[in-house]
Amino acid sequence: MPVKPDYFYLILSFFLLPVNAAAQFTDSIHYSVNYATAGSINKTNDGQTYLLNNAAKFGIKKKAFSLNFSNSWVYGKQDRQLTNNDFSSSLDFNLYSSVPHFFYWGLANYNTSKSLQINNQLLTGAGVAYSIYDRKDAYLNISDGFLFDSSDLLLKGDFRDVYQTYRNSLRVVFKFVIREYIVLDNSTFFQPSLKRADDYNFRSNSALSFKVSKWLSLTTALNYNRVSRTDRENLLFTYGLSFEKFF
Template structure:
């Protein structure tokens, strides 16, 4: 499994590095692709634990609209036991129309997670966002909207299918220091509108140091809680981020 991951990493790194990369979006740069293979391995006294966290993003940005596609796969084992086999796929768009600093968003999100006891989950919805700060070096954004959640969960050893509407609140922060150090955070709180105990928390936090225009050293701290199943995870991984603007 680990050697297969290494082959994927090397293959995608070659693809991302074969052309000249731009530092950011501009009048002639509309696309961005990045691949971040990260993980952690601990082996001591005959015990082995490892965690692989792979993130692939593709973004399109035009004047009035952006489209973002993200796939994340987390796989972990401790000795011979499986701890994580979690996959998430996002596709979302932002429509920059209307009052200044406001924009409209919509998303479709599929999840399956061994650690959070999610067999299948599909979230779809829309809302509005406001950028309190929107500069190349600093970004502070809040958003809110309504999601429709249809899920198949593992509860007390049984598969349970249900659906609910959720309020989805997000806080997004990003700082760029001298185009070298980037700190970013995205946190979601998604409460069911008809079940007070049913909420989802997702928090993704990253720190990266740019070595080249296409290469960064990255670390990630992620927290997830699916309160209906009583499951949560806290994941810390580190690795590389390969990216290219074109």
């Protein structure tokens, strides 16, 4: 298991907003649990490489709001040298308005990453989102807002960089379901600093899943991350299983 962070993320305080949900689902509370485990192993006469990627998510959804708590951990070695020990924990929520397909969002996210040279990073913020498509088999959403970034990074030459900045956060999310058993989804984030254009975070997570049953899927995932301030990036391709249960 990864080492617990030195400090845990703060819960984002959000202004109370008058919201009135669209009646596309009932007023009862729905819960969801998702766990995915994936990895890759490459062993030759010259050496070996392995990568493990674990992610867990718990969700609550009601007519007026939804809440998600997510955790992921990526661990990898190449020829016995540590390459990845990347942990992320996130709490996000949506508040649905009376305007169809429009909602407010809030986020608190904590990261630490060996591969991206992040000792500690805390992101908190809020914004608005609009769903261009919102059907059972097709979903396309775009959102924008602002984040406060408090980071402790390791730059080239082992120089420690502790700083704070405000960022714009643009996100595009899509999900397509083909014949009820093939699922393609992606979420892409671009988060430039409001102070410097060359200071940005970029993240894109894609997955292709084949449903074996209602709760079990075979999944391949391609994840790309870049932090311009540390001039570090990683590209992860993994395959494995995902479990999802609604109740």
